[in-house]
Amino acid sequence: MSFQNPVFIPGPTNIPESLRKACDMPTIDHRSPLFGQILHPAREGVRKVLQSESAEIFIFPSTGTGGWETALSNTLSSGDTVLAARNGMFSHRWIDMCQRQRLRVEIVETPWGEGLPADRYAEILAADKHHRIKAVLATHNETATGVRSDIAAVRHALDAAGHPALLFVDGVSSIGSMDFRFDEWGVDCAVTGSQKGFMLPPGLAIVGFSEKAMEATKIAMLPRTFFDVHDMAKGYANNAYPYTPAVGLMNGLNEACRMLLDEGLENVFARHHRIAEGVRCAVRAWGLNLCAASPDIYSDTVSAIRTPKGFNATDIVSHAAQTYGVAFGTGLGEVAGKVFRIGHLGSLTDVMMLSGLATAEMCMADLGLDITLGSGVAAAQEFYRATPALSRKVAAE
Template sequence: MADRGGATMQNPVFIPGPTNLPEFLRKAVDMPTLDHRSSAFADLLHPAIAGVRQVIKTREAEVFLFPSTGTGGWETAISNVLSAGDAVLAARHGMFSQRWIDMCQRHGLAVEVVEAAWGAGLPADRYEEILTADKEHRIKAVLATHNETATGVVSDIAAVRRALDAAGHPALLLVDGVSSVGSMDFCFDDWGVDIAVTGSQKGFMLPPGLAIVVFSARAMQACATAKLARCFFDIRDMGRSNAAGLYPYTPPVGLIAGLRLAADSLLAEGLDVVFARHKRIADGVRAAAGAWGMPLCARSPDLYSQTVTTICTPPGFNATGIVTRAADVYQTAFGTGLGELAGKVFRFGHLGQLSDMAALSGLAVLEMCMADLGLPVRLGSGVAAAQEVYRTTAVQPMKQAA
């Protein structure tokens, strides 16, 4: 990227993924060719899987690493445990919950969709009503988006598990944790999750290219009777190969090497510290939005995401103009509004490797863009509000794995 003076430069990105690459992880991915049928590959693969298991807080669930993205992870989840015509329960409350629903429908699944407002969380109480009424246990899986990246809303996955248990329902719980795992607390075992999906390019701070999928024992059992077509994403092939330290096809060796180090880094920093760091930075961004007089898309504080904040601009103003000007004039990237929020919001991603100072620079750029476009925002007001958050809370430096 070149600045207006012609010099090569790279500003941090403030999109909710792919995230900024820490230099030590960029170097880990940039490695010489390795024979993936040698024991050296197993020395990368098995520790990477073990590290993911710790980050996602499971003791015995199976972890699979596919050359793909979160979308491929969604397909892995449904194709390995479901059959054509199976009923699935899902809520539509943002762009990414909608995309998973669309995928299920394309696979010939019968999706019962619960509509919720964009900006609201997943309606666990409505799930419980539907599951309780399903006396024949027609519903085979419940889908839940933990962190809706379009709206900046986090949903209570433990509440979904409680709904399933209260209804006495055996449906599998499938959770999209693409923009939460590694940045926000995700308790696979304690929440009773059956399949969790994430990717390399978010909380693990790597380039896109790995779909990371975690299966419980119940989900593994369901694979034996599932009839949806699967080949590339067949966890049985992947599991057999992984057990021998191998891959069923050519693996993305560099990304797996990076994942091993990324998981080690998160664990070395301490997961609680990682989560607190994300919350601190998010609190500063939210304070800035308040100083600008701009509401958040998330409808209440209990729904605030710690990885992305979706900020509403005044009615009649095209929010996409802020993002475009930031990119064209100040060489800085923010997220646009998606779906029914297009033109109404902009998104500030604050996950992965991000510091207070970087967040403040992003807020300063946003203020310049808004002032340039005629919004009544006083330069420095949002930055000052965020500074008050950052200067009055403890700073925890990000650690690297040894």
């Protein structure tokens, strides 16, 4: 692995220079007013990135997994039922967490590579006359398969059934990179981390709660202390924190939001889409297929690429690391060995992406796959050249 090459994993992403510096702070007294000058703008920034007017934003020294636990433990009680689809490793893990927290999970098994089955959700919700289901879980972007699901459709399913369940969305690998509409989609809990769309080092769970979710906290009985949003909210009201905050990372988060909002969320999403399209052009040129079943669910932050039968896709990842000092992602769970993943989110340029594609080509050729060197690069070059200059310029800085 080389510190000089970009990483192409689906997070943590490459960190922009300015965010490295924002995080690298000398110690301040987190009980002084200085801390409030970091805390409040960071929360406000996150709220805007979520495209919400009113979400309560909580920031924990933790990770996205801690964010999931925050959502569950603050709103639910032992024995409550939640509805979830399993279509990849991260939805799988969230379901596992529910079960450990003594929740009943109504699982909709879904082929890996497909999106959330909003129609099945609709049926189940409609059938749940007694509103046994307290929450619906939705993984916006399955990082394991490179699949983006339609959260608006899940909301529609809830609304169509007149069902009061909370809507929890795992936006770990989408928020800050792909269009995420907390208010419009009626999301009740949104979860992400610092190390994806916010382009920061890992270490923060970032969670948004709707008013309805905040109401639910009042009757939720799951035990919680570290992840208690009431303690957090009480702290915030006093410019403080229930324990020691990760000040440097929060300073970075504040700056990251500023960067994203200065660029404009539309531009940020367009930039991710454009970079991702270049990758997909390359995949086509290589004659390979994505794990994602159809274009409408292609993820703009990660592509999981199927390799030919009999070939161990994980070898590409090992070889890239050992021989070229470049990091890609392996396949996980059901698709282990069948796919390798190219992360293309966060702080990335066309130029960096082309070096990742060029490396993937060399690896595949080295390992005996029938790949024409330069073919994927050329396809991506062609695409990048043709895209409007404006978004490209924005991407360059």
